Amino acid sequence: MSPSPGQIPQCPAALAVPLRALPLAPLTLALTAFSRGIARRHPGLFRRLGDYGHTRFVLDPTDLPFVIELEPNGGAPRVRLTRGKGQGAARIAGPLAALLGLVHGAYDGDALFFSRDLVIEGDTSAALALRNAIDDSELDLAQEIARHCGPLQAPLHQLVARLERQSGVSLTRRDEALAW
Amino acid sequence: MVMEIVCPAGTPASLRAAVTAGAHTVYCGFADETNARNFPGLNFDRAEMREGIGFAHAHGARVLVAINTFPRAGDEALWHRAVADAESCGADAVILADLGLLDHAARHHPGLRRHLSVQAAAANADALNFYAESFGVKRVVLPRVLSVPEIAAINAETAVETEVFVFGGLCVMAEGRCSLSSFATGRSPNMNGVCSPASHVAYHDAGGVLDARLGGYTIHRVGKDEPAPYPTLCKGCFSAGEKTGHLFEDPVSLNAEQLIPQLHKAGVTALKIEGRQRSRSYVAQVVRNFRAAVDALEAGKPLPEGMLARLSEGQAMTTGAYRKTWR
Amino acid sequence: MDLTVGPLQFFWSADRWSAFHAGLASAPVDRVVLGELVCSKRLPFFQDRIPEAIATLVAAGKEVALTSLALVTLKRERKATADLAAMGLAVEVNDLTALAHLPEGTPFWVGPMVNVYNEGTIAWLARRGATRICLPPELPLESVAQLARAGAEHGVAIEVWGHGRLPLAISGRCYHARMHGRTKDNCQFACEDDPDGLDVKTLDGQRFLAMNGVQTLSDSHACAAHQVEALAEAGVDALRLSPQSRGFDRICRMYRQRLDGDLCPDRMVEELGRIDAGMQLSDGFLTGQRGADWSGARQPDARPLDA
Numbered sequence A: 001m002s003p004s005p006g007q008i009p010q011c012p013a014a015l016a017v018p019l020r021a022l023p024l025a026p027l028t029l030a031l032t033a034f035s036r037g038i039a040r041r042h043p044g045l046f047r048r049l050g051d052y053g054h055t056r057f058v059l060d061p062t063d064l065p066f067v068i069e070l071e072p073n074g075g076a077p078r079v080r081l082t083r084g085k086g087q088g089a090a091r092i093a094g095p096l097a098a099l100l101g102l103v104h105g106a107y108d109g110d111a112l113f114f115s116r117d118l119v120i121e122g123d124t125s126a127a128l129a130l131r132n133a134i135d136d137s138e139l140d141l142a143q144e145i146a147r148h149c150g151p152l153q154a155p156l157h158q159l160v161a162r163l164e165r166q167s168g169v170s171l172t173r174r175d176e177a178l179a180w
Numbered sequence B: 001m002v003m004e005i006v007c008p009a010g011t012p013a014s015l016r017a018a019v020t021a022g023a024h025t026v027y028c029g030f031a032d033e034t035n036a037r038n039f040p041g042l043n044f045d046r047a048e049m050r051e052g053i054g055f056a057h058a059h060g061a062r063v064l065v066a067i068n069t070f071p072r073a074g075d076e077a078l079w080h081r082a083v084a085d086a087e088s089c090g091a092d093a094v095i096l097a098d099l100g101l102l103d104h105a106a107r108h109h110p111g112l113r114r115h116l117s118v119q120a121a122a123a124n125a126d127a128l129n130f131y132a133e134s135f136g137v138k139r140v141v142l143p144r145v146l147s148v149p150e151i152a153a154i155n156a157e158t159a160v161e162t163e164v165f166v167f168g169g170l171c172v173m174a175e176g177r178c179s180l181s182s183f184a185t186g187r188s189p190n191m192n193g194v195c196s197p198a199s200h201v202a203y204h205d206a207g208g209v210l211d212a213r214l215g216g217y218t219i220h221r222v223g224k225d226e227p228a229p230y231p232t233l234c235k236g237c238f239s240a241g242e243k244t245g246h247l248f249e250d251p252v253s254l255n256a257e258q259l260i261p262q263l264h265k266a267g268v269t270a271l272k273i274e275g276r277q278r279s280r281s282y283v284a285q286v287v288r289n290f291r292a293a294v295d296a297l298e299a300g301k302p303l304p305e306g307m308l309a310r311l312s313e314g315q316a317m318t319t320g321a322y323r324k325t326w327r
Numbered sequence C: 001m002d003l004t005v006g007p008l009q010f011f012w013s014a015d016r017w018s019a020f021h022a023g024l025a026s027a028p029v030d031r032v033v034l035g036e037l038v039c040s041k042r043l044p045f046f047q048d049r050i051p052e053a054i055a056t057l058v059a060a061g062k063e064v065a066l067t068s069l070a071l072v073t074l075k076r077e078r079k080a081t082a083d084l085a086a087m088g089l090a091v092e093v094n095d096l097t098a099l100a101h102l103p104e105g106t107p108f109w110v111g112p113m114v115n116v117y118n119e120g121t122i123a124w125l126a127r128r129g130a131t132r133i134c135l136p137p138e139l140p141l142e143s144v145a146q147l148a149r150a151g152a153e154h155g156v157a158i159e160v161w162g163h164g165r166l167p168l169a170i171s172g173r174c175y176h177a178r179m180h181g182r183t184k185d186n187c188q189f190a191c192e193d194d195p196d197g198l199d200v201k202t203l204d205g206q207r208f209l210a211m212n213g214v215q216t217l218s219d220s221h222a223c224a225a226h227q228v229e230a231l232a233e234a235g236v237d238a239l240r241l242s243p244q245s246r247g248f249d250r251i252c253r254m255y256r257q258r259l260d261g262d263l264c265p266d267r268m269v270e271e272l273g274r275i276d277a278g279m280q281l282s283d284g285f286l287t288g289q290r291g292a293d294w295s296g297a298r299q300p301d302a303r304p305l306d307a
Helices: A013-019 A024-041 A043-048 A096-103 A109-114 A124-137 A141-167 B012-020 B046-058 B076-089 B099-108 B125-135 B148-156 B180-185 B257-265 B280-298 C014-024 C043-059 C075-087 C119-128 C141-154 C175-179 C225-234 C248-259 C265-275
Strands: A057-061 A067-071 A078-082 A090-094 A119-122 B004-008 B025-028 B062-067 B093-096 B114-116 B139-141 B161-168 B201-206 B209-214 B217-222 B238-240 B243-245 B253-255 B270-273 C002-005 C031-034 C063-067 C090-093 C108-110 C130-134 C157-170 C198-201 C207-212 C215-223 C238-241
Touching: A024 A043, A024 A078, A024 A141, A043 A124, A057 A096, A057 A124, A090 A096, A090 A124, A096 A109, A096 A124, A096 A141, A119 A124, A119 B201, A124 B012, A124 B201, B004 B012, B004 B161, B004 B280, B012 B025, B012 B046, B012 B280, B025 B046, B046 B062, B046 B076, B062 B076, B076 B093, B076 B099, B093 B099, B099 B114, B099 B125, B099 C119, B114 B125, B125 B148, B125 C075, B148 B161, B148 B257, B161 B257, B161 B280, B180 C157, B238 C207, B257 B280, B270 B280, C002 C248, C014 C031, C014 C043, C014 C248, C031 C043, C043 C063, C075 C090, C090 C130, C119 C130, C119 C141, C130 C238, C141 C157, C141 C225, C157 C248, C175 C207, C198 C215, C215 C265, C225 C248, C225 C265, C238 C248, C248 C265
Parallel strands: A057 A090, B004 B025, B004 B270, B025 B062, B062 B093, B093 B114, B114 B139, B139 B161, B161 B270, C002 C031, C002 C238, C031 C063, C063 C090, C090 C108, C108 C130, C130 C157, C157 C238
Antiparallel strands: A057 A067, A067 A078, A090 A119, B161 B253, B201 B209, B209 B217, B238 B243, B238 C198, C157 C215, C198 C207, C207 C215
16 A cells, blocks of 8 residues: 555646636635535544644645645634645645545555655644544545535446546545555 | 454544454554553544444454553543543453553452553563562563564463564664653653654755754655655664664564464464554554464464565564564 | 762773772762663673672662663573572662562662652552662653652652763664674674763764663763752652763762752853763753753853754
8 A cells, every 4th residue: 555656646737737727716615615514524533633623734736736725723624725835834745646545545644654655844743633633534525525416426426436447546435445 | 262463543443444354452542641652633532432442342352442651740640540431431451551550450440451561561471470460460562672482481481461563663672661752852652652753853855855853853864755764763864983874773664474373383362563643544454464364374374475565664674573683 | 868879871891890889989979779780791791890899888888789680581681680689788670570579578779760650650669668769760850749759658769860871762672783783692792892882973963862782871961950959849869870981980079069059050060071071961851841951051061052
């Protein structure tokens, strides 16, 4: 499971480049609403952050032209997309696939860090708390998105499964027994 | 009897993953200073502990609660409460290190099984028997300073069960006897349940050269694309005399998978996996490998080929003190 | 408060060992712990000198105890530990293995390598026969005060690490041997070249630790010059001074004067600098944020702290 450098899929430039022109404000609103839904369904995640429940994190998908500022805000999270470096007490940077894989239990955070697929700057302790809290919450982002899609849930699942197979990016929660 | 696999669980999700993957036993701790992996975002509150133990028991697995830091003077009540709560949550045993706490547990919770933590550094048969006689300790986790023949010699002279580390992080120093971390950061394994804490770690990336500092001391410096081990003090790169390098230990982790048959012959009861700070998927993977190994041993089949190298820290493995040349 | 000289942590030649202990007879200290703490392989080199040193020190009115090893693993180490009990002197327990060999009720001392962090542990050790406990060096002053009260309650004298490189860790592995590319069994006594341990620096050249065979120490010398009044106030009974190769006799006298109120901390630090201008001091375990901190305005070499 500790992927050697180069094993983690990079977001292709053909996809990343058009994102540069993407207006971030609507995405910011959508992501904040999305994260509040997660907060309602996974209160333990925010409880587990303990002292870091009000810390601002910068999640930096290095293969995308923006960063995500995440404030847990004691369980009523705020998410903001921004260009540039972003501001926060702790930064977790890596390819989008690494960040998603971490959330879905496809990768082990320590291993990604040792292999330098993941870089942590700033308050290491806060970054660890976030990682541990997310690992415990057994999130499935595709499942979370599907909740908002009503009758489109089934086709969405099929689409996600196909994308996952083709891209090698972990888009759903892995069954631990099958991970890696 | 099949060797018992004892697995770490830093979170309820890890506990479930470990049990589902075939762990005989899981060890975990409360989310405070009473346990030696007091890391941000880890460990169990009381309700989670009760639920986790229930889950394990329903699947035929045991849960050990580590209360293995040394109670702070004036605050022993916090540790006493942890022992009482472990018992009421249904723990199968507590893992203790402190003399005063062992004495307390033996007197006030006689029905609760007591294991001696590696933090007590009991490294010979006299010490094991002493803890058994004084506090009714049933099992001792041996410090990672012993060779396999030494472990065999200990087991020949004691009725106490022994548990040894087989995989994960490796302390080079006798555990529970080390204050390197508090010298550099003020936070120690014995008092705070942390070693080389993340709160005192700072990384500095300058043109691809990554410095890792702990409490202001440079512990590692690695070039672009080199593996970046966590700045654990005893695995740092230092200079002394004419030498510069990993003077205490390389950034390796322990893997004694291939020594399982010898450890079995040496009379070891249980094999312990380190890593309460690792992810649930890591725990599940390691557990499956070790469970397969002990099941193969029990069935008289050859051990499965080592599969765990890629899980390790910095990708390098050692069998540590189990082979005498390590010293 | 009075003064205890702890066991020599380093490997010195037998002659140097004898001369050092003979010299302590006239030092203004109240008790001496001797014997081998760190590595059992060193003991045969000076073992036959021990009885004479004991006789000299006892004749000079010192209380004397014999230390156990800090980490007992091998058969011969267990035997040596068992034999300590038969020497007719107090044993200073630095690994609980020694306690296993002391008949219940035999009075004993407890050294700084035993984890005594709380009242419950003191109470248990006192019931078992402990009369004197030197606390682990990493304890902060607040804990020391609590434990001094517990000690008084149980009739146990409480000692605190007063001076010397701090024993930070003990291992099964010999770092001196490893550095020279040898195994522990074939160490060729590499640690003998470093009578105060070998300095270990960071990649930036910052002084940090010292290696001493299987032991790891601080680079800095702990120095409780600034805490003497607070420790006395807390009810601490003794300061422990750990032997070093240079100026130890003067160090003993300085601490005696400091306890008697005849020497102020700043003057004392200056004098320590005359013994060894390169000596770094620390007292952070007692009153700082971390062990390496120093509460004094200056280090002995008179450079500002952060230089």
